[in-house]
Amino acid sequence: MTSLITIENIEIKAGDKPILSVPRFELRQGEVLGVMGPNGAGKSTLLKTLALLAPPGRGSVFFQGQEVGDVLALEVRRKFAVALQQSLLLDTSVYHNIAIGLKLRNRSRKEIKEKVAYWLEVFKISHLSKKHAYHLSGGEAQRVNLARAMILEPEVLFLDEPFSALDFPTKVQLLKDMKQVVENTKTTTVFISHDLVEIKYFTQRLIILMDGEIKQSGPTAEVLSSPNEAAAGFIGEWSELLS
Amino acid sequence: MELLLQGLRKAIEMILSGDPVILEITWRTLKVSLTAIMISTLIGLPAGMMLGLIKFPGRKLILTLINIGMGLPPVVAGLWITLLLWRSGPLSDFELLYTPTAIIIAQTLVSLPIVTGLTATAFQQINEKLIMQIKALGATKIQLVLILLKESRLAILAGIIAGFGRVIAEVGAAMMVGGNISGETRILTTSIVMEVSKGNFDIALALSFILMTIAFLITFCLTYLQQRKRSQ
Numbered sequence: 001m002t003s004l005i006t007i008e009n010i011e012i013k014a015g016d017k018p019i020l021s022v023p024r025f026e027l028r029q030g031e032v033l034g035v036m037g038p039n040g041a042g043k044s045t046l047l048k049t050l051a052l053l054a055p056p057g058r059g060s061v062f063f064q065g066q067e068v069g070d071v072l073a074l075e076v077r078r079k080f081a082v083a084l085q086q087s088l089l090l091d092t093s094v095y096h097n098i099a100i101g102l103k104l105r106n107r108s109r110k111e112i113k114e115k116v117a118y119w120l121e122v123f124k125i126s127h128l129s130k131k132h133a134y135h136l137s138g139g140e141a142q143r144v145n146l147a148r149a150m151i152l153e154p155e156v157l158f159l160d161e162p163f164s165a166l167d168f169p170t171k172v173q174l175l176k177d178m179k180q181v182v183e184n185t186k187t188t189t190v191f192i193s194h195d196l197v198e199i200k201y202f203t204q205r206l207i208i209l210m211d212g213e214i215k216q217s218g219p220t221a222e223v224l225s226s227p228n229e230a231a232a233g234f235i236g237e238w239s240e241l242l243s
Numbered sequence: 244m245e246l247l248l249q250g251l252r253k254a255i256e257m258i259l260s261g262d263p264v265i266l267e268i269t270w271r272t273l274k275v276s277l278t279a280i281m282i283s284t285l286i287g288l289p290a291g292m293m294l295g296l297i298k299f300p301g302r303k304l305i306l307t308l309i310n311i312g313m314g315l316p317p318v319v320a321g322l323w324i325t326l327l328l329w330r331s332g333p334l335s336d337f338e339l340l341y342t343p344t345a346i347i348i349a350q351t352l353v354s355l356p357i358v359t360g361l362t363a364t365a366f367q368q369i370n371e372k373l374i375m376q377i378k379a380l381g382a383t384k385i386q387l388v389l390i391l392l393k394e395s396r397l398a399i400l401a402g403i404i405a406g407f408g409r410v411i412a413e414v415g416a417a418m419m420v421g422g423n424i425s426g427e428t429r430i431l432t433t434s435i436v437m438e439v440s441k442g443n444f445d446i447a448l449a450l451s452f453i454l455m456t457i458a459f460l461i462t463f464c465l466t467y468l469q470q471r472k473r474s475q
Contacts, residue, residue, distance in 0.1 A: 090393075
């Protein structure tokens with residue numbers, strides 16, 4: 001698989017405290033990558049760096065082999081989509097929330113209407129189209145959040161714990177639907193989660209991030225079954241809980 | 244009670260008869276107050292946005308000064324402006340003292356901290372992750388600002404409503420810098436004070452009803468703008 005995003009020599013600090021230190025990392029075209037690690041491990045900072053939402057410190061970010069500077073940042077960022085743990089919907093209807101990314105790209109009304117209708121259907125929320133976003137349940141809001149991201153037909157989709165605040169049945173259903181969407185669209189995805197079950201179900205490759213460093217990287221099943229010494233403490237506690 | 248009814252009758256009579264003096268005072272009041280709140284909004288909105296979103300050295304000090312400014316007594320503002328515009332003052336060349344412009348300056352000075360301060364508070368309350376999410380949706384800097392303005396419109400309009408309440412009710416500074424000159428700088432609040440001092444309570448009450456009606460109508464429009472589409 002070819003590299004879609006590459007980061008090199010990333011050193012991000014908060015004051016003197018290192019937050020993220022990654023000499024080199026590649027996100028491969030078409031893969032679904034899981035990112036796990038304890039709180040404060042640097043997972044969200046890694047996502048922000050990859051998604052060009054935060055400066056890479058002294059390091060560099062490459063998209064399809066080309067270094068992304070300030071000039072290219074917006075253009076490349078518009079090839080990505082991000083869905084966070086909080087749905088963070090705007091103070092307007094479901095329809096307009098899903099349409100916002102296309103509106104920002106000045107797409108035609110006809111295209112917006114067709115695409116919104118399609119993604120409302122995919123996420124099974126067509127009946128909510130006219131409802132105000134603030135009147136949705138947690139699960140509904142997260143479906144709108146994911147539809148808002150997918151409508152952009154991103155080359156890379158970043159998911160930062162989008163299911164963690166949902167109750168179990170809602171989470172299971174949405175996880176299944178989302179996996180289907182990602183598989184059907186073959187979207188390269190970065191999926192941050194604390195949940196081993198979600199990671200096992202959703203991802204093909206997994207990296208374990210601890211203290212701002214990638215401690216292990218490999219196929220998800222392999223990392224989970226044979227964690228190295230550095231990752232064992234974190235994975236081991238999970239495995240113990242599940243067994 | 245009788246006095247109130249008499250005042251109300253007088254107000255209706257004055258409006259229906261189209262008393263040119265009353266119309267002129269009312270028009271001037273509207274012109275002066277709306278201009279002042281417009282200037283305050285044009286300056287206070289971007290300033291409040293910057294203070295709310297951008298962290299820079301001295302920001303807290305500026306916010307403190309703005310918060311102090313919210314309680315600035317209008318007569319003090321009037322005094323400063325009078326001193327600046329006075330014959331021997333640094334801005335005397337402009338010859339603005341005892342003109343409607345001087346009243347606009349005074350009213351802008353008392354409403355600007357309110358609009359700026361409440362806008363800054365509105366933007367300080369915006370979830371940083373929302374800003375990140377909007378950027379992630381592909382917004383340019385200008386698009387980001389426009390979305391944030393729309394998201395904060397409730398609080399921003401609350402600031403403008405509070406600022407307008409301050410200017411329309413203001414009397415001390417207007418009296419000091421305007422001089423309450425008939426046909427030139429007399430506005431509703433200064434007229435009310437003058438009529439009370441002359442013992443014309445019915446006229447004062449009538450003017451107060453006109454003032455309240457204007458304040459009510461404009462605040463109603465702003466509130467409608469603030470609350471529309473929220474009930475869906």
